[in-house]
Amino acid sequence: MYREGAAAAGPVRGTKVLVLGRGLPIDCASMFLADVGADVVMVEDPGSGPAIDEVDPVIDGLGYQRLAFCRNKRSVALRASDAAELEVIHRLLDWADVVLYDSANPIGRNLAGVLRRLATHRPELITCDGSTWGSFGERAGWAGNDLMLQASAGCMDLTGEADDPPTRAGASIFDFVSGTYVAIAVLAAIFRRQTAGAGQRIEVAGYDTAVTLLSNMASAYFATGEHRSRLGTGHISIFPYNAFRTSDGEIVIAIFTQAFWSKFCVGIGRPDLLENPRYKTIPDRMRAKDELSAILDALFLQRTTDEWSAILQEADVPYGPVLPVGRALSLDQTTHRGMTPTMAGLSRPVRMIGSPLRFLLSDGSTYHPAARRAPRVGEHDPASILSPSDAQPESSGQ
Amino acid sequence: MNQSPPNLPLSGIRVLDFTRMFAGPWSAEILSDLGATVVKVEEPRIGDPTRRHRPLVGDESSYFMAVNRGKKSLAIDARTGEGREVLRTAIRAADVLVENFRPGVMRRLGLEYETAKKIKPDLVYCSLSGFGATGPMRERISFDIVNQAFAGLIDVTGHPGNRASRIGVPIGDLSGGLYMSIAVLAGLVNRDTTGLGCWIDLGLHDTLITLLADVGQRHLLNAEPVSRVGNLHHAVAPYGCFPTRDGWIVLSAYAPADWDRLVEALGLAPDDVSAFGSLQSRVTNQQALQELLEGRLRQDSTEAWLALLRRHGIGCDEVLDIRQVLESTTLASRDLVYEAKGGDRDAFRLLASPIILDGTRLGTGSVAPRLGEHTVEVLTELGYSPDQVRVLTDAGTVKVGP
Numbered sequence: 001m002y003r004e005g006a007a008a009a010g011p012v013r014g015t016k017v018l019v020l021g022r023g024l025p026i027d028c029a030s031m032f033l034a035d036v037g038a039d040v041v042m043v044e045d046p047g048s049g050p051a052i053d054e055v056d057p058v059i060d061g062l063g064y065q066r067l068a069f070c071r072n073k074r075s076v077a078l079r080a081s082d083a084a085e086l087e088v089i090h091r092l093l094d095w096a097d098v099v100l101y102d103s104a105n106p107i108g109r110n111l112a113g114v115l116r117r118l119a120t121h122r123p124e125l126i127t128c129d130g131s132t133w134g135s136f137g138e139r140a141g142w143a144g145n146d147l148m149l150q151a152s153a154g155c156m157d158l159t160g161e162a163d164d165p166p167t168r169a170g171a172s173i174f175d176f177v178s179g180t181y182v183a184i185a186v187l188a189a190i191f192r193r194q195t196a197g198a199g200q201r202i203e204v205a206g207y208d209t210a211v212t213l214l215s216n217m218a219s220a221y222f223a224t225g226e227h228r229s230r231l232g233t234g235h236i237s238i239f240p241y242n243a244f245r246t247s248d249g250e251i252v253i254a255i256f257t258q259a260f261w262s263k264f265c266v267g268i269g270r271p272d273l274l275e276n277p278r279y280k281t282i283p284d285r286m287r288a289k290d291e292l293s294a295i296l297d298a299l300f301l302q303r304t305t306d307e308w309s310a311i312l313q314e315a316d317v318p319y320g321p322v323l324p325v326g327r328a329l330s331l332d333q334t335t336h337r338g339m340t341p342t343m344a345g346l347s348r349p350v351r352m353i354g355s356p357l358r359f360l361l362s363d364g365s366t367y368h369p370a371a372r373r374a375p376r377v378g379e380h381d382p383a384s385i386l387s388p389s390d391a392q393p394e395s396s397g398q
Numbered sequence: 399m400n401q402s403p404p405n406l407p408l409s410g411i412r413v414l415d416f417t418r419m420f421a422g423p424w425s426a427e428i429l430s431d432l433g434a435t436v437v438k439v440e441e442p443r444i445g446d447p448t449r450r451h452r453p454l455v456g457d458e459s460s461y462f463m464a465v466n467r468g469k470k471s472l473a474i475d476a477r478t479g480e481g482r483e484v485l486r487t488a489i490r491a492a493d494v495l496v497e498n499f500r501p502g503v504m505r506r507l508g509l510e511y512e513t514a515k516k517i518k519p520d521l522v523y524c525s526l527s528g529f530g531a532t533g534p535m536r537e538r539i540s541f542d543i544v545n546q547a548f549a550g551l552i553d554v555t556g557h558p559g560n561r562a563s564r565i566g567v568p569i570g571d572l573s574g575g576l577y578m579s580i581a582v583l584a585g586l587v588n589r590d591t592t593g594l595g596c597w598i599d600l601g602l603h604d605t606l607i608t609l610l611a612d613v614g615q616r617h618l619l620n621a622e623p624v625s626r627v628g629n630l631h632h633a634v635a636p637y638g639c640f641p642t643r644d645g646w647i648v649l650s651a652y653a654p655a656d657w658d659r660l661v662e663a664l665g666l667a668p669d670d671v672s673a674f675g676s677l678q679s680r681v682t683n684q685q686a687l688q689e690l691l692e693g694r695l696r697q698d699s700t701e702a703w704l705a706l707l708r709r710h711g712i713g714c715d716e717v718l719d720i721r722q723v724l725e726s727t728t729l730a731s732r733d734l735v736y737e738a739k740g741g742d743r744d745a746f747r748l749l750a751s752p753i754i755l756d757g758t759r760l761g762t763g764s765v766a767p768r769l770g771e772h773t774v775e776v777l778t779e780l781g782y783s784p785d786q787v788r789v790l791t792d793a794g795t796v797k798v799g800p
Contacts, residue, residue, distance in 0.1 A: 158566020
């Protein structure tokens with residue numbers, strides 16, 4: 001069982017990561033790398049930060065998204081358009097083990113040629129282009145964001161009730177997914193560099209990661225030529241597997257085996273449904289979905305979400321109350337697992353969304369990512385990063 | 399079986415993969431794409447339950463094929479003493495072990511981290527379960543939709559007034575699989591620096607909570623309740639989905655310069671947009687803004703709007719269904735779809751890895767294994783003689799596949 005032991009240093013401690021510019025995929029990727037102990041420095045143009053950084057709530061001059069995604073990093077303010085500052089950027093590129101950039105944003109576009117040359121001079125350098133559309137293909141160089149990926153990679157068509165318009169997922173999932181894939185590719189390259197000494201040129205296009213999520217839905221289409229569209233919370237081949245309205249909210253159930261169907265019918269006090277031959281197997285229940293839906297809709301409306309939770313828990317079937325975000329964040333499970341740590345270094349205590357990564361090392365020590373507040377733009381001096389004598393102590397976990 | 403090309407990052411790394419269904423196999427497939435040798439440990443009767451999921455490609459599941467490429471299948475009964483002995487031998491030869499059972503299952507098999515560590519001290523061991531191995535909900539049954547509900551993602555998705563919706567891609571599983579890959583890779587880097595192994599106890603619930611970094615972080619700062627806002631956004635506007643005369647488009651023009659360009663592109667009258675001059679006013683009056691834009695955008699076709707908006711440098715796109723995505727020229731231009739071939743199968747199409755290393759896309763060279771296809775090969779590599787393999791096969795401890 002995981003217990004907090006002596007604090008270990010982060011798994012990738014000592015790895016120096018330079019992030020050129022801002023943008024959620026590379027912000028997110030470098031957040032993961034900082035979480036596992038990398039020394040991450042963001043190069044930011046002080047005149048052209050993302051508009052979202054100005055959107056409330058702002059605390060101590062730091063926007064909520066910056067607080068969320070730039071934790072545990074350092075920031076230097078440098079303009080590639082200024083010759084002297086560009087010279088400093090070049091020295092930071094020499095400092096770095098890993099360079100993350102987006103070939104479609106201004107600084108990434110500016111320095112793409114430099115990075116290609118650097119990769120030849122420094123074969124141990126790892127570079128990763130985390131743009132939306134990639135460096136080749138019909139949209140190379142286009143700007144993009146999570147919303148465009150939700151539309152163009154099929155997710156929006158798949159989200160919402162059948163009678164809804166196509167619907168945006170309530171979280172920016174593709175920024176997150178492209179960020180994780182960038183982090184995965186970079187970590188693999190760091191591992192290889194340790195063992196083989198060689199760097200790598202990596203490209204992870206957000207669009208490719210978004211399409212990849214179609215996974216089994218794509219292989220089903222390739223196999224049959226048929227495809228599905230949105231079904232609310234429902235499932236294409238299993239019923240009941242969806243949300244039901246209760247007297248005060250909604251609850252989802254996932255009755256995807258015969259054993260669960262049997263426990264479910266008994267648990268909700270309707271063993272007669274179990275006896276009914278029209279509802280015997282999953283294909284039977286799919287065929288009788290409308291009439292069975294009517295029965296269950298009426299039944300679920302008779303009690304509160306909490307009452308149904310107790311009944312379904314007792315019945316030992318998969319269920320989940322549709323919790324609002326606030327309750328999801330304050331669940332005992334969420335806080336027990338340390339998922340909303342207090343962020344250090346702000347004028348008032350603020351909880352943040354934490355990291356799920358916790359390492360129990362074989363010598364009994366543990367590592368859990370720190371929660372140091374995001375830096376202000378240009379808070380750190382490039383000289384202190386470049387000069388080892390003035391260097392800050394390495395980041396470490398708590 | 400060919401070894402991976404030696405220049406892949408994880409070539410030479412052996413992963414013992416106890417995962418099944420979706421999240422874990424997805425993660426192990428990423429490790430396989432990166433060059434690791436992944437031995438998929440399967441129960442010998444039917445194997446991974448998704449082997450039965452329809453639709454089929456030939457006589458195999460298209461679902462299973464999508465998340466298990468490049469792995470070797472070892473069909474073995476872990477409930478027998480002989481089976482467990484083989485698995486302990488396999489742990490000794492492994493660098494990584496991944497599993498996604500309910501907490502306690504690996505302990506019942508005698509293969510939990512404490513035991514595995516005694517066999518292989520520097521093993522990187524990652525467990526992924528619905529809620530993790532600690533906390534009051536650790537025993538709960540989990541499933542994509544259940545985890546999406548508990549993490550607040552269903553409540554924030556969909557239209558106010560209508561029922562909530564789950565996110566159309568199985569992000570509940572996928573986020574866990576992606577974190578599992580990060581955890582394993584970080585563990586391997588750490589092992590090579592310190593000589594230490596590790597255990598990572600991941601909960602799908604925790605990984606989904608991190609998807610709330612946007613709406614959830616806002617809530618933690620301002621304590622305002624958050625629920626679904628349909629195709630509006632909590633913090634910025636305009637940023638959403640709009641009907642045209644013949645379809646749906648998304649557009650994003652909340653930043654000041656983008657908004658000005660949008661007003662110009664759509665030819666909106668100054669009086670009509672006077673209430674929306676600042677980002678804050680656009681968010682506050684979002685419903686009215688949405689109606690204004692919908693009214694305008696319904697007047698022409700998707701194709702015409704996309705051309706016009708793109709000329710003005712505004713981020714926009716067409717809402718595509720699965721078929722349109724998979725048949726699009728955009729996708730074709732990325733070389734992400736490949737023809738999978740293997741054994742006696744007819745070639746069929748699959749999606750490759752989104753990772754491109756030194757100009758080469760990963761995951762284009764292999765197919766998923768048949769049940770027990772590599773049982774003999776894996777046992778032989780572990781040092782079992784043909785006679786010993788025969789004894790294990792005859793006893794039903796292992797199954798040798800086609």
